[in-house]
Amino acid sequence: MTLNSIAKELNLDCNSDINITGLNTLKDASNCEISFLENKKYLSDLKDTKAGAVFITEEFKNELPSNTIALITEHPYLSLAGLSKLFAPKVVETAGKKAVIGQNSTVMENVSIGKNTIIGNDVTLMSGAFIGDNITIGNNTIIYPNVTIYRDCTIGDDCIIHAGTVIGSDGFGFAHTKDGKYIKIYQNGNVTIGNDVEIGSNTSIDRAAFKSTIIEDGVRIDNLVHIAHNCVIGRGSIITGQCGFAGSSVLKEYVIMGAQSGVAGHLEIAPFTTISAKSGVTKSIKEPKKQWAGFPLMEHRTWLKLQGKINRLLTKDSK
Amino acid sequence: MTLNSIAKELNLDCNSDINITGLNTLKDASNCEISFLENKKYLSDLKDTKAGAVFITEEFKNELPSNTIALITEHPYLSLAGLSKLFAPKVVETAGKKAVIGQNSTVMENVSIGKNTIIGNDVTLMSGAFIGDNITIGNNTIIYPNVTIYRDCTIGDDCIIHAGTVIGSDGFGFAHTKDGKYIKIYQNGNVTIGNDVEIGSNTSIDRAAFKSTIIEDGVRIDNLVHIAHNCVIGRGSIITGQCGFAGSSVLKEYVIMGAQSGVAGHLEIAPFTTISAKSGVTKSIKEPKKQWAGFPLMEHRTWLKLQGKINRLLTKDSK
Amino acid sequence: MTLNSIAKELNLDCNSDINITGLNTLKDASNCEISFLENKKYLSDLKDTKAGAVFITEEFKNELPSNTIALITEHPYLSLAGLSKLFAPKVVETAGKKAVIGQNSTVMENVSIGKNTIIGNDVTLMSGAFIGDNITIGNNTIIYPNVTIYRDCTIGDDCIIHAGTVIGSDGFGFAHTKDGKYIKIYQNGNVTIGNDVEIGSNTSIDRAAFKSTIIEDGVRIDNLVHIAHNCVIGRGSIITGQCGFAGSSVLKEYVIMGAQSGVAGHLEIAPFTTISAKSGVTKSIKEPKKQWAGFPLMEHRTWLKLQGKINRLLTKDSK
Known part of the structure; x- marks a missing residue:
């Protein structure tokens, strides 16, 4: 154009x-x-x-x-x-090549596969899975029932994606008009998932506004996790149940996120960081290999000290 | 009767x-x-x-x-x-009129559409979507794969509902017997969704016990949000990822809910209110245009002051 | 072997x-x-x-x-x-007996049912439901659309499972190698659900690593709840929206969990305990019939006292 x-x-x-x-x-x-x-x-x-x-x-x-x-x-x-x-692509392609399915792969009943999609060898696509247009899935990957993978996403080898999970739904982006209307920013990027990634059930990973939301090799993601557009989840990171990530946050390698914790947008978290359960990360973490807790976030040992102080405050009062 | x-x-x-x-x-x-x-x-x-x-x-x-x-x-x-x-309607209607599909609408494979349902023009229903009985969907709306819309719900024009989202599941209601059994309150209401509403993936919006759970025009809802029975989400409100609403809570227009925040039941939140991430709203908010944070909830500036005090408490101790 | x-x-x-x-x-x-x-x-x-x-x-x-x-x-x-x-069973059985469907049961279109599965009488299986291999479903149970039930799980009589819910996805378990690879612990157990259980939409209940994740009779579970492997949810317990349970936690009978609360792994919670919304349970609760709140958890009345102290701290400061 x-x-x-x-x-x-x-x-x-x-x-x-x-x-x-x-x-x-x-x-x-x-x-x-x-x-x-x-x-x-x-x-x-x-x-x-x-x-x-x-x-x-x-x-x-x-x-x-x-x-x-x-x-x-x-x-x-x-x-x-x-x-x-x-520049938004069609929601559903009407033209294009029929999908290519690799050797020894299983496609159960009630599976939909879009145009120009390439499925590797030894892949299992279970009933109710939706594999959109222009997708690549590597070898030996299992897609469980009722998973939805939106168009243009790529998934590596040896991945497991559990039931009900959605890969590539639109990121939450819109511009405001003066009179209170929201105009959609079409999410023309995708999600790319590396090799040896396992993702739990009913998790949502949004596609990027531009370029890619990235899940690197070896990542483990639990159930009901929300990953917004343009996030990067670094190699070997462990994301436990019900964590949430706002847009464009970047986790370096081997970050561990405790359950129900959250990360605000446009932050970076250093390698080997551990975030305790229910914490909220609101600033970038630059020093690697530390443990953090609370909301707002503090070092885990500081958080423990705070709890001690709170206990003393409560004891003093009851005298 | x-x-x-x-x-x-x-x-x-x-x-x-x-x-x-x-x-x-x-x-x-x-x-x-x-x-x-x-x-x-x-x-x-x-x-x-x-x-x-x-x-x-x-x-x-x-x-x-x-x-x-x-x-x-x-x-x-x-x-x-x-x-x-x-008064509970049938789970599945066996009689009734075949659904009417508007002009230029696309119904992909593996879509189920119930009796007495009316689909507008230029609608896209993607694979695995379930559109129950007695539903109305307006023009130019997109229903992504594996979305479930329970019977009797209505959805307006120009809406987008992302994959895995459930509209109209039963509200969480039951009476207790003396001997510890729960007797279901059948949820005979519905969900009504206005025009120009976008809803993310794997979100759940429960039908009303009586009348309607209401999502007004222009609302934007992110992924993995829980909206209980009889809530009203006011015009132009923005509900970010993993928020939860207990029953019968009412948001007025243009409320913004930060990620992982929650609202208790039977509350009302004034127009143009902003709720920070991870907050818990336990009382009605009457004054419009204010920002709130924390759990229990306080004005955002008070919450900031509290964090300052906590910091000083921690610093004092380490001396 | x-x-x-x-x-x-x-x-x-x-x-x-x-x-x-x-x-x-x-x-x-x-x-x-x-x-x-x-x-x-x-x-x-x-x-x-x-x-x-x-x-x-x-x-x-x-x-x-x-x-x-x-x-x-x-x-x-x-x-x-x-x-x-x-010892991991096949993801999809290729041999085995055709499923047995009881009298007066309804199987809608686009339902998949695996081998060696037994469905009771008066059961409703709605479109897009996936019922895997070697499953037993009792009488008079309703499975709503796009529910996924993994192989080997059992569901009792008079249950209702709402749309998008996943029963029996793999628990989050893996061993670490020295060079930072994760080796999957195959989750060879199952989920067993008792009689008269209702489960909301888009909830995830993981199968056990060994033996069973157990949901006892009469339990009520709301939307978007995460229950990890080997948990036991005791008879008559009420689990509200967006709660999360880490692995092997045991709730005794009639526990009530407030919305967005969480329970760490390997804990036990006494009968008739009430956990307030947004709380985090990090230690076992031995005394029955008490109410708890906060994170870290404290008795609810202590938590109220703490909020009073925080209020006074804030007031004092503003003088």
């Missing part, structure tokens, strides 16, 4: 016929992609962006690198929402 | 042949409906009730309005449970 | 041809089963074990009862993982 035709669709001024293939963050966009600046705190990313064009307000247009085109808009994030719709 | 025949079924005394069409709360019951008084705190509702008849203990029968019939029972809530069963 | 052949598969030394039928805990193993000692705190169980053989390190082999064979291994839990795989 040319930049001109996109601008026309979104009622913006532009005079360039460069070819645009999608949208992305300021950091990750290539010169064929459009990005956006909504929030001042990303101004530092703006200077270094390689994006072909950027949705930007009049105020900041001079901060753009010389070879990036300004698409002036009062509401960059709303323009992005409009753009995301232009 | 006549009141006489109902009383006979439940082993109660009565001498009236008025026609009864269902059951309802004291506040909402019409003169064709039966209500109940189990808890003294609803005595004020009793005086103004328009119910045709009320299950009530001997003690309070004189508090009834003159044109409401007393159905004297030792255990009003147990009698209600018995009544709810008499 | 002979002990010799098992030892050979796992590269251990052994010289006995006794027949082994499975694996179990030190407490529960019979003389046809193999158990393991990984953690010193189970040394007391070791002395009394009736296991035919035990995976054990050199250090503790002399603690074994005389009629139990030592299988010396550096990593007992890893050996157990290897053993669990040897």
